[in-house]
Amino acid sequence: MTESAVHILTIRDQKDAKRELDLIGADPNSHTIMAPKMQHVVIKIKDLDVRAANVLKQEMLSKGAEAAVAKWASSFSEPTTDVILMATIKQYRLVLKKMKAQPFGLPKLVEPITRVLASFAPLKAQIACGRHNLKIGKKTLVMGILNVTADSFSEQGSFLDPKLAIAHAKSMVADGADILDIGGESTRPGARPVTAAQEMKRVIPVIESLAGKINIPISIDTSKAKVAEAAINAGAAIVNDVTALTKDKKMAVTCAAADVAVILMHMQGQPQTMQDNPTYDDLLTEVITYLGQRMAAAEKAGIDPAKIMVDPGIGFGKTVAHNLEIIKRLREVKSLGLPVVIGTSRKSMISKILGGLEPLDRVEGTAATVTAAILNGADIVRVHDVKEMVRVAKMADAIVSGDNFRG
Numbered sequence: 001m002t003e004s005a006v007h008i009l010t011i012r013d014q015k016d017a018k019r020e021l022d023l024i025g026a027d028p029n030s031h032t033i034m035a036p037k038m039q040h041v042v043i044k045i046k047d048l049d050v051r052a053a054n055v056l057k058q059e060m061l062s063k064g065a066e067a068a069v070a071k072w073a074s075s076f077s078e079p080t081t082d083v084i085l086m087a088t089i090k091q092y093r094l095v096l097k098k099m100k101a102q103p104f105g106l107p108k109l110v111e112p113i114t115r116v117l118a119s120f121a122p123l124k125a126q127i128a129c130g131r132h133n134l135k136i137g138k139k140t141l142v143m144g145i146l147n148v149t150a151d152s153f154s155e156q157g158s159f160l161d162p163k164l165a166i167a168h169a170k171s172m173v174a175d176g177a178d179i180l181d182i183g184g185e186s187t188r189p190g191a192r193p194v195t196a197a198q199e200m201k202r203v204i205p206v207i208e209s210l211a212g213k214i215n216i217p218i219s220i221d222t223s224k225a226k227v228a229e230a231a232i233n234a235g236a237a238i239v240n241d242v243t244a245l246t247k248d249k250k251m252a253v254t255c256a257a258a259d260v261a262v263i264l265m266h267m268q269g270q271p272q273t274m275q276d277n278p279t280y281d282d283l284l285t286e287v288i289t290y291l292g293q294r295m296a297a298a299e300k301a302g303i304d305p306a307k308i309m310v311d312p313g314i315g316f317g318k319t320v321a322h323n324l325e326i327i328k329r330l331r332e333v334k335s336l337g338l339p340v341v342i343g344t345s346r347k348s349m350i351s352k353i354l355g356g357l358e359p360l361d362r363v364e365g366t367a368a369t370v371t372a373a374i375l376n377g378a379d380i381v382r383v384h385d386v387k388e389m390v391r392v393a394k395m396a397d398a399i400v401s402g403d404n405f406r407g
Contacts, residue, residue, distance in 0.1 A: 009038075011038050011039050011040075012039075012120070013039065013120050013121055013122065014035045014036070014039060014089070014120075014121065015121075015122075016039075017031075017034070017035035017036075017038040017039055018031050018035050020038070021034060021035065021038075035089075036088060036089035036090035036093065037088045037089070037090045038088070039088060039089050039120065040086070040087070040088055041087065041088070041089060041092065041116075041117065041120065042084060042085065042086050043084070043085040043113065043116055044082065044083070044084050044085075044285065045082065045083040045084075045085070045109070046082050046285060046289065047080045047081075047082065048080060048081060048082070048083050048109075049079070049080060049104050049105055050069075050072075050073050050076055050078060050079060050080055050081050051076070051103075051104045052102075052103075052104035052105055052106050052109075053067075053069050053073050053080075053081045053083050054069070054073060054074070055102055055103070055104060055106060056083065056085075056095075056099070056102075056106060056109075057069055057073075057083075059095050059098050059099065059102070060085060060086075060087060060091070060095055063087070063091045063094045063095055064091060065085070065086060065087030065088070065091040065092075065095065066085075066086040066087070067083055067084065067085050067086070068083065068084040068086070069081045069082075069083050070082065089117060089120075092113065092117055096110050096113060096114065115335075115337050116335045118337065119334045119335045119336070119337050122137055123136055123137050123334070123337075123339065123379065124136065124137040124138075125137060125306070125339060127261050127306065127307055127309070127339070128261075128306075128307065129217035129237035129238055129260070129261050129307075130217060130235075130237035130260075132215075132216065132217040132237065134178070134179070134217065134261075136339045136379050136380075137379070139393070139394070139397050140374050140378060140379065140380070140381060140393040140396065140397050141178040141179060141379065141380040141381075142176065142177050142178050142179075142380075142381055142383060142386060142389055142390050142393055143177065143178065143179040143180070143181050143219065143341070143380055143381065143382040143383065144169075144172035144173075144175075144177035144179070144180050144181065144383065144384075144386045145181055145183075145343075145345065145382060145383060145384050146159060146165060146168060146169050146172070146180060146181065146182045146183070146206070147159060147183055147186065148162075148165050148182060148183065148184050148202040148203050148206055149183065149184060149185060149186045149202065150186075162205045162206050162209070165182075165206045166206055166209050166210060169182070169206065169210055169214070170210075170214065171386075172386040173214045173215070173216060175386040175387035175390060176386060176387065176390035177216060177386045177390075178216055178380075179216055179217055179218075179219055179238065179380070180210070180214065180216055180217070180218050180219065181219040181220075181221050181238075181240055181382060182203050182206060182207060182218060182219065182220060182221060182231075182236070183203070183220070183221030183222065183240075184198070184199040184200070184201075184202035184203040184221075184222070184227070185198075185199050185221075185222065185223075186271075187221075187242050187271045187316075188271065189271060189274060189275040189315075189348075190271070190272060190275075191271050191272070192272070193271075193272075196224045196226045196227050199222060199224065199227045200226070200227055200230050200231075203220065203222075203227070203231060204230055204231065204234050207220070207231055207234040207235050207236055208234045208235065210235070211234060211235020211236070212235060217237045217238055217261075218231075218235055218236045218237060218238070219236060219237075219238035219239070219240045219263070220232070220236040220238070220239055220240065221240045221242075222239070222240075222241065223241050223242060223243040223247040223248060223251070224247075224248050224251070225248045225250035225251040225253075225254040226248075226250075228241075228251060228254050228255065229254050229258070232254075232258045232260055236260070237260055237261065238260060238261045238262070238263065239251070239254075239255050239260055239261070239262050239263070240262075240263040240265075240311075240341075241262065241263065241264065241265065242265045242267055242271075242313070242316060243265070243267060244264040244265055244266065244267075244290075244291070244294040245262070245264065245294065245297065245298060245301075246294070252297065252298055252301035252302075252303065253301055253302070255298075255301075255303055256301050256302030256303045257302075259304065259307075260307070261307040261308070261309065262298060262303060262307065262308055262309070263309045263310070263311055263341050264291060264294045264295060264298060264308065264309070264310050264311065265310070265311040265312075265313045265316065265341075266287045266290050266291055266310075266311070266312050266313040266316065267313050267316035267317050268280075268313075268316070268317025268318070269317045271316075274316055274317035275315075275317070278317040278318050278319055278322065280322065283322055283325055283326070284325070284326070284329050284332050284333075287312050287313070287326065287333070288332060288333060288335065288336065291310045291312070291333070291336060292336055294310075295308055295310065295336065295338065308338055309338060309339040309340070309341050309379075309380065310333065310336055310338050310339070310340055310341065311340070311341040311342060311343065311382075312326045312330070312333050312340070312342065314326060314327070314342060314343055314344050314347060314349075315343075315344075315347045315348065315349065320349040320352050320353065323344075323347075323349045324349070327342070327344070327369060327372050327373055327376065328372070328376065329376070330342065330373055330376035330377050330378060331376050331377045333377070334377045339379040339380060340377060340378050340379050340380070341378070341379070341380040341381075341382060342373045342378045342380070342381060342382065343381070343382035343383075344366060344369035344370060344373065344381075345362075345366050345370075345381075345382060345383040345384045345385070345389075346359045346360075346362045346366055346384055346385075347362075350362040350365030350366060350369070351365075353365065363385050363388055366383065366384075366385065366389065367388065367389065367392045370383065370389055370392050370393065370396070371392055371395070371396045374393060374396035374397065374400065375396060375399065375400060381393060
């Protein structure tokens with residue numbers, strides 16, 4: 001008798017599960033029964049009523065699953081506890097049915113847990129951006145960065161001249177960019193703010209010259225409603241706000257009225273001080289909770305939920321360790337059920353890890369972070385080096401969906 005090979009199976013989603021069942025020749029009729037048992041999912045819940053937590057734990061245990069709660073939960077000595085649930089998709093479905101009739105607010109958890117479970121399937125969406133449609137999930141989209149600023153950490157004013165900015169924008173389109181992100185105010189650590197008038201003077205002529213002449217949507221990188229409105233009127237179809245619509249109270253209403261797509265980013269603090277001493281008690285939970293709150297606020301303001309994207313904010317109030325942790329655990333941000341944008345391009349963390357490289361020498365480091373982000377679920381990567389990162393994204397996409405690759 002020959003020795004049997006034994007190895008771990010990587011089951012990312014139900015598609016993986018069904019493929020593996022087919023490979024061993026399992027009855028196709030068994031897919032609906034077995035596939036949900038093959039994917040194990042761990043979910044964290046913050047600040048749950050301790051009574052609800054104890055009921056939920058018992059329900060999980062009754063289905064052969066598990067739930068971890070704080071040590072004080074059994075004595076009810078504290079009013080709330082965080083909870084970590086551990087179960088297969090099948091077990092979650094059974095527990096969710098019971099939760100609908102349970103007390104202490106447990107029915108309210110059914111929808112968010114269902115949404116989290118649904119996020120494990122590859123995200124397929126289409127975002128209307130003016131006359132363009134962004135197809136999320138078909139491939140990783142590449143957003144080209146155009147900084148029309150005097151103090152960008154990367155270009156250092158190279159594209160402040162509108163003619164140079166327009167020429168560079170067209171070259172990024174030719175190199176395969178799917179979105180063009182234009183900004184007129186630097187948000188690098190310690191950057192000084194500029195007025196709306198200055199910002200508009202920089203970006204509006206560029207947008208007007210490009211809109212209707214390039215075949216990809218234009219995004220305006222701003223946190224000012226007045227700038228966003230002018231940019232939209234000039235032809236922008238996406239608003240990329242590093243403050244997630246919080247700095248200017250008119251921004252959400254402006255975006256809703258124009259029916260544009262928005263990118264909501266997480267940032268701790270302000271650009272002037274955000275890197276002084278960024279600290280978190282629970283990094284990913286805090287980032288995801290904030291983005292979820294901003295998503296809800298955007299929807300309340302009238303922004304179409306189908307046009308909302310989120311960005312965890314690499315380098316915005318984060319240490320190098322924080323940035324690496326976010327990239328490694330980016331899959332958790334997908335639990336919001338929204339397209340995930342990530343910008344690691346040429347950032348200082350690359351220099352710190354690779355020994356003090358200048359921005360233009362950080363292409364390889366950027367490529368590594370872009371690849372890792374795509375493998376962990378990024379839908380859109382925001383980059384300076386478009387030609388190189390289009391190739392990197394294509395290669396990473398082939399790794400993620402290699403079973404669909406046809407050469």
